Amino acid sequence: MTVLEPFGARLRRAMDERGPLCVGIDPHASLLADWGLNDDVAGLERFTRTVVEAVADRVAVLKPQSAFFERFGSRGVAVLEKSVEEARTAGALVVMDAKRGDIGSTMAAYAESFLHKGAPLFSDALTVSPYLGYGSLKPAVDLARANGAGLFVLALTSNPEGAEIQHAVRADGRSVGATMLAHLAAENAGETPLGSFGAVVGATLGDLSSYDLDVNGPLLAPGIGAQGATPADLPGVFGAALRNVVPNVSRGVLRHGPDVTALRNAADRFSDEVRTAVTAA
Numbered sequence: 001m002t003v004l005e006p007f008g009a010r011l012r013r014a015m016d017e018r019g020p021l022c023v024g025i026d027p028h029a030s031l032l033a034d035w036g037l038n039d040d041v042a043g044l045e046r047f048t049r050t051v052v053e054a055v056a057d058r059v060a061v062l063k064p065q066s067a068f069f070e071r072f073g074s075r076g077v078a079v080l081e082k083s084v085e086e087a088r089t090a091g092a093l094v095v096m097d098a099k100r101g102d103i104g105s106t107m108a109a110y111a112e113s114f115l116h117k118g119a120p121l122f123s124d125a126l127t128v129s130p131y132l133g134y135g136s137l138k139p140a141v142d143l144a145r146a147n148g149a150g151l152f153v154l155a156l157t158s159n160p161e162g163a164e165i166q167h168a169v170r171a172d173g174r175s176v177g178a179t180m181l182a183h184l185a186a187e188n189a190g191e192t193p194l195g196s197f198g199a200v201v202g203a204t205l206g207d208l209s210s211y212d213l214d215v216n217g218p219l220l221a222p223g224i225g226a227q228g229a230t231p232a233d234l235p236g237v238f239g240a241a242l243r244n245v246v247p248n249v250s251r252g253v254l255r256h257g258p259d260v261t262a263l264r265n266a267a268d269r270f271s272d273e274v275r276t277a278v279t280a281a
């Protein structure tokens with residue numbers, strides 16, 4: 001099996017060619033209803049295929065949220081599997097949003113599920129939680145490296161509740177979130193053009209100039225659209241790290257369905273706004 005070029009290099013190219021936007025595939029029950037679909041596997045499949053058809057040929061990244069598929073059991077996961085394949089075939093990179101995190105020995109099994117090239121759910125990258133200790137993610141780091149895949153590690157999440165953990169200050173005076181960023185910077189040291197180990201940093205968080213966001217890896221920035229952040233906020237939040245930001249929007253695009261053209265136009269509008277914000281900064 002051929003080993004892929006490292007995720008960071010593939011992502012940098014996709015961002016340069018298509019712009020950095022990531023569209024999330026989050027088939028909420030309420031969205032299925034809004035689209036006139038049933039809250040069942042057929043509705044899930046129709047929704048997912050429509051999103052992939054609308055945007056996989058134009059955005060850098062698609063991010064399916066695994067929970068919305070798992071909720072339908074094995075048949076939902078089969079829809080997820082197919083969508084990963086279809087999105088990748090259309091040229092988008094796929095970040096599987098499954099937020100896995102466990103003790104090292106079981107983390108290895110999660111890694112095998114998403115980051116091993118032959119796995120049915122192989123994805124270009126996986127979201128992971130480091131809150132069992134960054135070192136517990138080592139099996140996923142190693143397997144991602146061996147397979148040309150990447151990780152997005154939850155560092156400073158977009159939700160207000162994240163602060164009680166992520167802003168907590170350690171004995172060495174550094175916050176937990178800042179410590180995760182430092183681990184990622186070490187992971188990506190020396191990689192060009194971009195490391196494969198990214199951080200999740202919410203676009204909703206306001207000025208982050210007290211954090212060193214220069215991790216030489218991508219920064220996945222959810223929170224645009226439904227959570228209130230806008231592309232115009234990105235320069236103020238990310239400062240000099242802006243070039244490595246992959247802004248995510250899910251409901252802000254998905255609410256324009258089921259019409260394919262309307263979805264496409266919504267994604268294009270966000271892409272244009274992001275480009276404008278990045279180039280003006």
Ligand SMILES: O=C(O)c1cc(=O)[nH]c(=O)n1[C@@H]1O[C@H](COP(=O)(O)O)[C@@H](O)[C@H]1O
Binds near residue numbers: 065156
């Ligand atoms: O890892 C994520 O993707 C993520 C991290 C985070 O801090 N905040 C956050 O909203 N997300 C995900 O990003 C998506 C945001 O969706 P919208 O609020 O609909 O744009 C959801 O799938 C969330 O699970």
